[in-house]
Structure formats: C-alpha cells, structure tokens
Amino acid sequence: MPRKSIGIIVNGVTGRMGYRQHLVRSLLAIREQGGLEVAGGTVLWPEPLLVGRNADRVRAIAERHGLERWTTSLDVALADPDLAVYFDAQVTSAREEALLAAFAAGKHVYTEKPTAGSLAGALRVAGAARDAKVVHGVVADKLFLPGLMKLRRLVDAGFFGRILSVRVDFGYWVFEGDWQPGQRPSWNYRAEDGGGIVLDMFPHWRYVLERTFAPVESVYSHAVTHIPRRWDENGEPYEATADDAAYAIVGLRGGIVVQIGCSWAVRVARRELVEFQVDGVLGSAVAGLRGCRVQSRATTPRPVWNPDVVSTEDFPAQWAEVPDNGEYDNGFKAQWELFLRHVHSGTPFPYDLLDGARGVQFAELALESAREGRRLTVPSLELP
Ligand SMILES: NC(=O)c1ccc[n+]([C@@H]2O[C@H](COP(=O)([O-])OP(=O)(O)OC[C@H]3O[C@@H](n4cnc5c(N)ncnc54)[C@H](O)[C@@H]3O)[C@@H](O)[C@H]2O)c1
Numbered sequence: 001m002p003r004k005s006i007g008i009i010v011n012g013v014t015g016r017m018g019y020r021q022h023l024v025r026s027l028l029a030i031r032e033q034g035g036l037e038v039a040g041g042t043v044l045w046p047e048p049l050l051v052g053r054n055a056d057r058v059r060a061i062a063e064r065h066g067l068e069r070w071t072t073s074l075d076v077a078l079a080d081p082d083l084a085v086y087f088d089a090q091v092t093s094a095r096e097e098a099l100l101a102a103f104a105a106g107k108h109v110y111t112e113k114p115t116a117g118s119l120a121g122a123l124r125v126a127g128a129a130r131d132a133k134v135v136h137g138v139v140a141d142k143l144f145l146p147g148l149m150k151l152r153r154l155v156d157a158g159f160f161g162r163i164l165s166v167r168v169d170f171g172y173w174v175f176e177g178d179w180q181p182g183q184r185p186s187w188n189y190r191a192e193d194g195g196g197i198v199l200d201m202f203p204h205w206r207y208v209l210e211r212t213f214a215p216v217e218s219v220y221s222h223a224v225t226h227i228p229r230r231w232d233e234n235g236e237p238y239e240a241t242a243d244d245a246a247y248a249i250v251g252l253r254g255g256i257v258v259q260i261g262c263s264w265a266v267r268v269a270r271r272e273l274v275e276f277q278v279d280g281v282l283g284s285a286v287a288g289l290r291g292c293r294v295q296s297r298a299t300t301p302r303p304v305w306n307p308d309v310v311s312t313e314d315f316p317a318q319w320a321e322v323p324d325n326g327e328y329d330n331g332f333k334a335q336w337e338l339f340l341r342h343v344h345s346g347t348p349f350p351y352d353l354l355d356g357a358r359g360v361q362f363a364e365l366a367l368e369s370a371r372e373g374r375r376l377t378v379p380s381l382e383l384p
Helices: 016-032 055-064 074-078 092-104 119-132 146-156 197-212 331-345 353-372
Strands: 003-011 043-051 083-088 108-111 136-138 163-171 216-224 229-231 237-239 245-252 257-263 274-280 283-287 292-296
Touching: 003 016, 003 074, 003 331, 016 043, 016 331, 043 055, 043 074, 043 331, 074 083, 074 092, 083 092, 083 331, 092 108, 092 119, 108 331, 108 353, 119 353, 136 353, 146 197, 146 274, 146 283, 146 292, 163 197, 197 216, 197 245, 197 257, 197 353, 216 353, 245 353
Parallel strands: 003 043, 003 083, 083 108, 108 136, 163 257
Antiparallel strands: 163 274, 216 245, 229 237, 245 257, 274 283, 283 292
C-alpha cells in the first residue's frame, strides 16, 4: 500500500495535553498501528516536528520516542513547506498569535480549545481560517468518549421521548499545592495567564450540549474563586485570580433546562469525574466518561418520601448499564484520525474554528452573566 508522510508541527509538546494525549496516545499510536488507511488505499504516516520553548525538554521527548525533528523556533517550523499541518496545545494565552501565524503560512490547522482567550480573538482566528481556505479544526474530545457516544445513541434511538432536563456534574479536588502538589498547571488558576474553569470547561459544554441535544439559547451563571491562594510548580505561593468553580443554568432550544456544576474544589462521590444526567418523559440516563446507565419509564420504581423510616431501596441498583456494542478508541486519537482524513480529502472538518469561537462565546457570556448577576441570551454566531 502506498505510504504518504504528512508533516505535522506539534507546538506545546512539553505540556500535559500536547505530550500525553496528542503526541503519545494519538500521533505515535497511529504510527504504532501502521499508519492511517484513507480512501484510495493510501496509508497516511504522521511525521511530527516537535516545537517547544525549552530545547532540553523538547530534545528529551524527541529522543525518548526516536523522533528526529524538533525545534524551538515556530517561525522556522512554519516556513517549512513540507509541513502541512500546524497543531497547537500551548497554554491558552499563546494560542491566538500562533494560530494566526499558521494560517498566514498556509498550514492546515488543528488546535486544542479554547481557540483564544476572548471571543474577539476567537473570531479573528475563525476569520483567518475561513480566508486561508485550508482544513481547520478544534478538539471536541468529549464527544468521542464512550459514555457520551452511548448517550448520543440513546438520543438517536428516541429513548428519552421529550427531554426535560440535563444535569452536568463535573469536578474533583485539585490540591492547593502546599502539602501535596496540584494536579493541574498553576496558570489554570491565574486569570492573567488565561486560566479559569469557565474558559477551560464551558467550550466543552457548548459542543456537548449542542451536538447531543439542542442549540444553547441562554446562560445564567455564578463563577467563584473558592481557593484564593495556591502553590505553584516551584512550591511558591501565589494568588489564585481565576474562577475555580462555576454554577450555571443554561436554556436549550425546545425548553430543555441544563444545570451545570463545575468545580476544582469538590470531592468526588460520583462514579466518574463528570456525569451527565438526562431526564426525559420516557426514560433517564446517567452518562460518564466511559459508562452510561438508564432507567426507562416502564421500569421506574415508585419512591415515597418518608424521612421517618430508614430507606431500604438501593437506588443506584435500579439502573441498567448500556452495553458497549463495539470498541472505543482513545477519543483524541479518533479525532486526529478524522482530522487527517479531512486534510487528505481537502474537505471541511465538522468541528471547525467557528465552532471553536462558539465555545469561547459561551464561556465569555457565562463570565459576563456571573459579573452582572443576570441571565444572558446566547446569540447565534456567524462570521461577518
Ligand atoms: N481537551 C481537553 O480535554 C483539555 C484538557 C486540558 C487542557 N486543555 C487545553 O490544552 C492546552 C494546554 O493545557 P495543558 O494542561 O497541557 O497545559 P500545560 O501547562 O501542561 O502545557 C502548556 C504548554 O504550553 C507551553 N507554553 C507556551 N507558551 C507558554 C507560556 N507563555 N507560559 C507557559 N507555557 C507556555 C508549555 O511549554 C507547555 O508545552 C490549554 O489550552 C488547555 O485549555 C484541553
């Protein structure tokens, strides 16, 4: 089978997402499986060029994985006509400038979310994407998780009947960094560095809600900083200026009410770090990252409120697990494969940079709602 190399600039490869999910579990995993077979019998072979600010760290990653190509200069990488794709997993605050440079260099562009730190920036990026006439896309990994794919299957099958409400319950305890190191980078907790749980998570909620249920129409939110002081990667204390929790009510078309609870300062009593409970007239489901369980109208028990007696019902046992009915690949890898297929065929990727801007718009409106203490309409977003 003919093998075709596809040069990919991987920027931010020393970071958590850039290294683990995108380089190791996606691009290198595609190589380990023998490449990606695309239409016409060709096998695409990703050839990453690693980009990072610290030469020692980038070189170490390249050597660890037997990769020859790395640089500390994005300009040098973008000037190389053999590299067709630019990918960005840098800190959020560095993204807009790099994406604009990649479009100016005529690259196909794939990027982590959020696509910029502000809606104005995300629209500049989406406009440049449209004008560059290249294939462009944003990571929408949650849609590729087994739990959410099963949920989508239930929606498509009409399992819920009329959907009434959705409850998104996301969060876990992120250590402050003093007596145990924090499990997330410290910039996540500094607004001035592009941090904050709303900018981090609301772009995800927008595409999950819209692609699974219905368009988002309104948002009312309350964003807070529960833990105002944290300790960074060097053990130094700093002021946490960004929101670390948000509580929102979101209206979807058709009257579906969504409650979002999103926090880096809660302890987990759920089965998974995120759960989506969907209640419909004909049935309900609770989906996590991997699992999804259901209770139908016909099997709904009849709880009776009586605090005077000890409850004997095992409520969690009253739900049935949705079967896998297939194998699920890593969600980031599955999306990389889809993106590379679109690059090969030159066709638009389904989650493009205008979608990316919609995610940033939702985050920005949620923050504005929290500042002003009122419910805001989410206007439809198109490029001028
Ligand atoms: N899709 C998801 O589920 C998901 C999950 C977590 C993070 N993210 C996104 O991925 C991006 C990276 O997040 P991460 O958690 O990997 O962060 P990280 O701090 O682990 O990595 C950030 C990377 O950016 C580089 N960088 C470039 N300019 C920098 C600067 N001025 N200051 C500091 N670092 C700089 C770092 O060297 C590093 O390689 C963010 O935009 C974040 O929103 C997405």
